[in-house]
Amino acid sequence: MSSEQPASNTTMNSAQTCLTVAGTWAGFRRMAPLSLFVIVFGMAFSVAAMQAGLTSTQIMLMSGLVFAGASQFGVLEVWASPISLATVVVITFAINSRHLLMSASLYPWLRELPPRQRYSTLFFLSDANWALSLQDYYQGFRDVGGLLGGGLALWSAWMIGTAIGVGLGSGFDDPERWGLDVIMSCFLLAMIFGGSNKKQMILPWSAAVLATMAALQWLPDNTHVIVGALAGGLVGILIPERSEQKEAAS
Amino acid sequence: MTIALTTATGFLVIAVMGLVAYLTRIGGVLIMARMKIGRRTERFIYAMSGSALVAIVVPLAVEGDAAARASLVATSAVMLTTRKTLLAIAAGILVAAGWRALFVY
Numbered sequence: 001m002s003s004e005q006p007a008s009n010t011t012m013n014s015a016q017t018c019l020t021v022a023g024t025w026a027g028f029r030r031m032a033p034l035s036l037f038v039i040v041f042g043m044a045f046s047v048a049a050m051q052a053g054l055t056s057t058q059i060m061l062m063s064g065l066v067f068a069g070a071s072q073f074g075v076l077e078v079w080a081s082p083i084s085l086a087t088v089v090v091i092t093f094a095i096n097s098r099h100l101l102m103s104a105s106l107y108p109w110l111r112e113l114p115p116r117q118r119y120s121t122l123f124f125l126s127d128a129n130w131a132l133s134l135q136d137y138y139q140g141f142r143d144v145g146g147l148l149g150g151g152l153a154l155w156s157a158w159m160i161g162t163a164i165g166v167g168l169g170s171g172f173d174d175p176e177r178w179g180l181d182v183i184m185s186c187f188l189l190a191m192i193f194g195g196s197n198k199k200q201m202i203l204p205w206s207a208a209v210l211a212t213m214a215a216l217q218w219l220p221d222n223t224h225v226i227v228g229a230l231a232g233g234l235v236g237i238l239i240p241e242r243s244e245q246k247e248a249a250s
Numbered sequence: 251m252t253i254a255l256t257t258a259t260g261f262l263v264i265a266v267m268g269l270v271a272y273l274t275r276i277g278g279v280l281i282m283a284r285m286k287i288g289r290r291t292e293r294f295i296y297a298m299s300g301s302a303l304v305a306i307v308v309p310l311a312v313e314g315d316a317a318a319r320a321s322l323v324a325t326s327a328v329m330l331t332t333r334k335t336l337l338a339i340a341a342g343i344l345v346a347a348g349w350r351a352l353f354v355y
Binding site for chain 2 (some may be wrong): 188227
């Protein structure tokens, strides 16, 4: 892809992939507003986790290590003795399987980083910082700090929210009432409409929508992101390449 | 395999969860590293990554309540007219919260 964005490479930033402190700090600050809302979800998770019988230390550790809200809530549903480790693995894997695709989509970029930076940055991979970084990458921006810094902001907010929830013991457990459950989808939707490549993506995205809806209807839970993304990717190969180059040149 | 849930085994379960979650995060890169990346693969990744975004949002549009759907419409409208991300998200939250305050709670 890099060969297609010569203009933006020179205007946006250096063309060399790197991971800088300045870029990480910039990414942190850029994700800070959204992270404030993540605090509320952290609180909601703590409240749910305490009701499920986890200790405070366990709750903090789960948020810190897993850092993926949906799968953490998912495991709470089966948190009872005796617990099936296989079920926990399947839930965690299935709900987080979209990370596989997100991580694969960043490969052309991350492969140029030293392994230690690459694999520590990936620990903080989450929907929001991935979406923002992907946009950066296709616009020719090369500092992976945006991904790491954004992830650190989200992780910190998740931990702060979890800690507040543990401290309060109860209280804020109804994010829906305040419209907070739609934040992440609204953010990702804004990313979709904010991209510069909308016209050439009409067909792949339409295929993704149809495949996702079909998967929601007929396939097991949590397969829809994989199915939709793969369908969109396949259609992306099938459409003529010409339009892609024209778009990039404009 | 089931295990009795004690404080100690609870930590084990959490550690396993953390490991699985991390493997999904590095898994995509590890798999891609073993593939030959040609022009077609690049185009596949490019279309797939945007499609993953779309696929994450679709369930709320399909299965969400009216407030959630209205919030997605509001976010799209504000984003397309102003191109300001935070404004678009704020509009989505306000519409969802306002709708629920009026018609649900």
